[in-house]
Amino acid sequence: MTEREEYEAWFARRFGGxxxxxxxxxxxxxxxxxxxxxxxxxxxxxxxxRALQEPR
Structure with missing residues (x-):
């Protein structure tokens, strides 16, 4: 996962709406x-x- 992908995933969780x-x-x-x-x-x-993948 690239830094940008990690950021986008974090951003979606935090500010998705x-x-x-x-x-x-x-x-x-x-x-x-x-x-x-x-x-x-x-x-x-x-x-x-490294960001760990969150459990689903």
């Missing part, structure tokens, strides 16, 4: 992505964040 313009979703993705990168950098060690 709202009509959000695509440009705002794109900006949200950049904030989401850079937030993840800053967590990795702050850890001070090489780590990888």
């Amino acid at each position: 709202l009509d959000v313009p695509e440009w705002l979703r794109a900006v949200g993705f950049e904030f989401w992505r850079h937030g993840r990168l800053s967590l990795i950098e702050a850890a001070g060690a090489p780590v990888e964040i």
